[in-house]
Amino acid sequence: MRILIIEDNPDIVANLYEYFEPLGHQLDNARTGHAGLTRVAEQRFDVIVLDGMLPGLDGLEVCRRLREELHCKTPVLMLTARDTVNDKVTGLRAGADDYLVKPYSLIELEARLDALVRRATPSMADQVLRFGELEFDTGIFEVKRAGQRLEITPIGYKLLAALLRAAPRLVTREELEQEVWKDALPLSDALRSHIHTLRQALDKSFPASPPMLLTVPGIGYRLVDGDASQ
Incomplete structure (x- = not known):
């Protein structure tokens, strides 16, 4: 998988690289929402891991711009410390495909990303x-x-x-x-x-x-x- 991580916490980013790269996945990282939008405009990814609490342009606004301005259909999994039902609904309505609350299991994150990519892959009947x-x-x-x-x-x-x-x-x-x-x-x-x-x-x-x-x-x-x- 080609994974874009839009996350400003260097410890979280390092943890994700340490886990996913040995599995053969290709990772790229953007530390701000604006940088993430630029990466998506310039490159193609299989899935996006998006922090909901980015400074400046937050994850919800990044997600909205991905869908409405860039017309990006890449699956987005939002990571956030907010765990209420309203928070999850807001994230999904902003364009996220899945929602995972911090702290999370890396094994669960990998399984969710696999599922998102699988669902985004066209079937033989729709190619x-x-x-x-x-x-x-x-x-x-x-x-x-x-x-x-x-x-x-x-x-x-x-x-x-x-x-x-x-x-x-x-x-x-x-x-x-x-x-x-x-x-x-x-x-x-x-x-x-x-x-x-x-x-x-x-x-x-x-x-x-x-x-x-x-x-x-x-x-x-x-x-x-x-x-x-x-």
Whole structure:
């Protein structure tokens, strides 16, 4: 799992890293609510662990902004010392998917995160990814833009799936390379070549439409719905 921890207590953060990293999970940490929102806007995570008592921008407001401003669908588990029913209801209504009261068991936290990620994973019957004019049926490997079927390479399918799941957020070069090649990364800049081929399929065949695959120089790539701003 790729886990984002939005927590300002260094002891809690260190404890989570010590527990989850040896299990093979990838962790990132933001110490403030604003930093957490920035991380989510720039990267893709499988689940977010969010402290409810952050200084400044608290966990409830962070959760609301994740859902309403970033349109982030990543599961959120809120950690807090507040344990009344009203507190839990408030957290869930702000957009949290689960709620765990401090102090908590790390084993229980791991089980809850596993369950959230499992529920967020599309079933075989619901694997159509959509964004703007793009539609990708991952069950039959069929991609369409504005109803027109596109020819995509095998690696292009993997890249497009990662971009669609994150859209309109940015996906870093490192994330895309990990998605395609796992730990066996190519020595050459193969990603640039495959992105070029994917862009040819997505955009070059539609010269009258705004491009959908954009490059953020030195960082990564993102999909945009050009027609939505018209």
